[in-house]
Amino acid sequence: xxxxxxxxxxxxxxxxxxxxxxxxxxxxxxxxxxxxxxxxxxxxxxxxxxxxxxxxxxxxxxxxxxxxxxxxxxxxxxxxxxxxxxxxxxxxxxxxxxxxxxxxxxxxxxxxxxxxxxxxxxxxxxxxxxxxxxxxxxxxxxxxxxxxxxxxxxxxxxxxxxxxxxxxxxxxxxxxxxxxxxxxxxxxxxxxxxxxxxxxxxxxxxxxxxxxxxxxxxxxxxxxxxxxxxxxxxxxxxxxxxxxxxxxxxxxxxxxxxxxxxxxxxxxxxxxxxxxxxxxxxxxxxxxxxxxxxxxxxxxxxxxxxxxxxxxxxxxxxxxxxxxxxxxxxxxxxxxxxxxxxxxxxxxxxxxxxxxxxxxxxxxxxxxxxxxxxxxxxxxxxxxxxxxxxxxxxxxxxxxxxxxxxxxxxxxxxxxxxxxxxxxxxxxxxxxxxxxxxxxxxxxxxxxxxxxxxxxxxxxxxxxxxxxxxxxxxxxxxxxxxxxxxxxxxxxxxx
Amino acid sequence: xxxxxxxxxxxxxxxxxxxxxxxxxxxxxxxxxxxxxxxxxxxxxxxxxxxxxxxxxxxxxxxxxxxxxxxxxxxxxxxxxxxxxxxxxxxxxxxxxxxxxxxxxxxxxxxxxxxxxxxxxxxxxxxxxxxxxxxxxxxxxxxxxxxxxxxxxxxxxxxxxxxxxxxxxxxxxxxxxxxxxxxxxxxxxxxxxxxxxxxxxxxxxxxxxxxxxxxxxxxxxxxxxxxxxxxxxxxxxxxxxxxxxxxxxxxxxxxxxxxxxxxxxxxxxxxxxxxxxxxxxxxx
Numbered sequence: 001x002x003x004x005x006x007x008x009x010x011x012x013x014x015x016x017x018x019x020x021x022x023x024x025x026x027x028x029x030x031x032x033x034x035x036x037x038x039x040x041x042x043x044x045x046x047x048x049x050x051x052x053x054x055x056x057x058x059x060x061x062x063x064x065x066x067x068x069x070x071x072x073x074x075x076x077x078x079x080x081x082x083x084x085x086x087x088x089x090x091x092x093x094x095x096x097x098x099x100x101x102x103x104x105x106x107x108x109x110x111x112x113x114x115x116x117x118x119x120x121x122x123x124x125x126x127x128x129x130x131x132x133x134x135x136x137x138x139x140x141x142x143x144x145x146x147x148x149x150x151x152x153x154x155x156x157x158x159x160x161x162x163x164x165x166x167x168x169x170x171x172x173x174x175x176x177x178x179x180x181x182x183x184x185x186x187x188x189x190x191x192x193x194x195x196x197x198x199x200x201x202x203x204x205x206x207x208x209x210x211x212x213x214x215x216x217x218x219x220x221x222x223x224x225x226x227x228x229x230x231x232x233x234x235x236x237x238x239x240x241x242x243x244x245x246x247x248x249x250x251x252x253x254x255x256x257x258x259x260x261x262x263x264x265x266x267x268x269x270x271x272x273x274x275x276x277x278x279x280x281x282x283x284x285x286x287x288x289x290x291x292x293x294x295x296x297x298x299x300x301x302x303x304x305x306x307x308x309x310x311x312x313x314x315x316x317x318x319x320x321x322x323x324x325x326x327x328x329x330x331x332x333x334x335x336x337x338x339x340x341x342x343x344x345x346x347x348x349x350x351x352x353x354x355x356x357x358x359x360x361x362x363x364x365x366x367x368x369x370x371x372x373x374x375x376x377x378x379x380x381x382x383x384x385x386x387x388x389x390x391x392x393x394x395x396x397x398x399x400x401x402x403x404x405x406x407x408x409x410x411x412x413x414x415x416x417x418x419x420x421x422x423x424x425x426x427x428x429x430x431x432x433x434x435x436x437x438x439x440x441x442x443x444x445x446x447x448x449x450x451x452x453x454x455x456x457x458x459x460x461x462x463x464x465x466x467x468x469x470x471x472x473x474x475x476x477x478x479x480x481x482x483x484x485x486x487x488x489x490x491x492x493x494x495x
Numbered sequence: 496x497x498x499x500x501x502x503x504x505x506x507x508x509x510x511x512x513x514x515x516x517x518x519x520x521x522x523x524x525x526x527x528x529x530x531x532x533x534x535x536x537x538x539x540x541x542x543x544x545x546x547x548x549x550x551x552x553x554x555x556x557x558x559x560x561x562x563x564x565x566x567x568x569x570x571x572x573x574x575x576x577x578x579x580x581x582x583x584x585x586x587x588x589x590x591x592x593x594x595x596x597x598x599x600x601x602x603x604x605x606x607x608x609x610x611x612x613x614x615x616x617x618x619x620x621x622x623x624x625x626x627x628x629x630x631x632x633x634x635x636x637x638x639x640x641x642x643x644x645x646x647x648x649x650x651x652x653x654x655x656x657x658x659x660x661x662x663x664x665x666x667x668x669x670x671x672x673x674x675x676x677x678x679x680x681x682x683x684x685x686x687x688x689x690x691x692x693x694x695x696x697x698x699x700x701x702x703x704x705x706x707x708x709x710x711x712x713x714x715x716x717x718x719x720x721x722x723x724x725x726x727x728x729x730x731x732x733x734x735x736x737x738x739x740x741x742x743x744x745x746x747x748x749x750x751x752x753x754x755x756x757x758x759x760x761x762x763x764x765x766x767x768x769x770x771x772x773x774x775x776x777x778x779x
Contacts, residue, residue, distance in 0.1 A: 003636070023545075025545060158546065169543055173545050174545065247555060249563060284551060284552050288551070289543050289545065290543075329546055329548070333546070336553075338553055
């Protein structure tokens, strides 16, 4: 226990402190940008990012992963904020946290194995596109100054790291923000700044119970939002933790992460912040900067708060163009460009799943719906593929007697083909159906077999089934236990 | 219960572990497995530019993988050489069929499956993080291992190991110590080693009777037993006794109490292990 704490918190102090600081600097433009997407004051997003990062550092299941206010969540809140206001958003965030804790106890984190690779890619790409699209309002109907500043900002972000020495020590998004702000202030260019977007925090967050009537009516308003927030938050957190697992070659506790996300969101909502989740881009930046332990997440949140509370005057001066540049970088960095080149290499069904996920999300602005569609499509394609693993061979033993040998998987997707493989028009006295090498996976396949038997009987044939019991052993739920390989082998082998 | 497992690493104390393991293997006529767990080194080079661009995730993964791969290859080669040397040394010292095993991960996790199948687990008091094995400190993973394995653990101290000629058994009448006696009385591990049965601060008639029964039990199994009763501070008396009678192995039960209790009142086992100058044989 003590050892675990030592390992997860203090095994990489220097790296975590540095990486946490870099992440904090990258977090704050995002927190402001995501508040603006959701339609709330920047302070809501900043408080949220602080609370979530600090709380998840203690209760999360994936050390080194960064959680804060995120674009995916903000996009879901837009209509709630517009129609009912901030207090309902806080209540929805609270309920979202409760749902997530429940999901953690129900071990829904394990369901992630049903989300295939192409759905994850689609999710990530859709997220990147949405973040990019959210920047467009800042770039329409504005003077040329804004375009120039955004372009210059992007230039700094991508070129500064190539400056020898300083380049790898100063976070380039910070340099971008500082330079653009300085330019705007020195020449007094009149562009929209962060201060124009709403209130910034000037104090530490304080405890606040969401000011909503505790009625059923309130529940019905917030519940759909809370469910969507909980689902999207968990999805993105699980995906991010998989990515961090992969990058750092270590394991994480997915169900603990679910509960942790819930606790963090409850904490955030009670301190005046909105719901958030794990951030793919920030977590990559954290790992890239050398962050590995829980300390990095904690430092990111803590430093963000210090920075924001003491520098609020200055932060208000930052032109929105600088933030837009940072957010464009985030969206470019989040997008999986590999997936575009992979379109040619991957099979059509995989591409359809990926593109369907992306288009549903872009159309509905709801990542949960996109993932649902993606998972459904992927399962259908899979069922279709496995359904082809079925053949029925037939041979005539002697005149008037025929044996059908069924080989392969019989279930809802292949039962039609199963029915069609029998020749009912042939006049035979006796039919033997040999199921020794077949597996019946569901009730559909059994009723298909029943139909076949009845049909043959009606034609006046006597039907004998061989190996039905063994073939139908796979119908029961939980038939195979994967820690008992010999059991699975017994069922899967030709009985 | 088919093998002896010895935890070898690159620390100066590894030679002692190797020799002790060879002795145990020869005493019990049981095959020896020399285990080295390759732990992942800390973090890789840092880039604080904080920007992510086209395909930066794929690039980062590739970069981290290459660094890890290079490091792991070298570590594995190094470990192989070390284990081969240890095997040869153990073979020369009479170990039965020594074989070697390499695992990736943390020692405290990787040793468990092996320990389940082991008659004795041998490990050093400190690992690579403590350059001087003579300094009385506990390695960071030792306690975790001691608390999680069920088989006896032989802990070596210092850089060398001598075949024991006298062992000391601190008797306190507890269930733990009775279990220790039952375990070793019928085992060939301590064959030919003189037993010093020491009881501190227990003067009641009942305790003395139990003490004498324990002595009789050991003598029946063929041990030469030197009984001794004294009073005073347990730790200093035992250390003092060890020094004056040239005891070269301490046998004891380990961790009779929970971690919580240990946190508040300290642990007898922990004190003994960290201050001992001779190897200790612990039974959970």
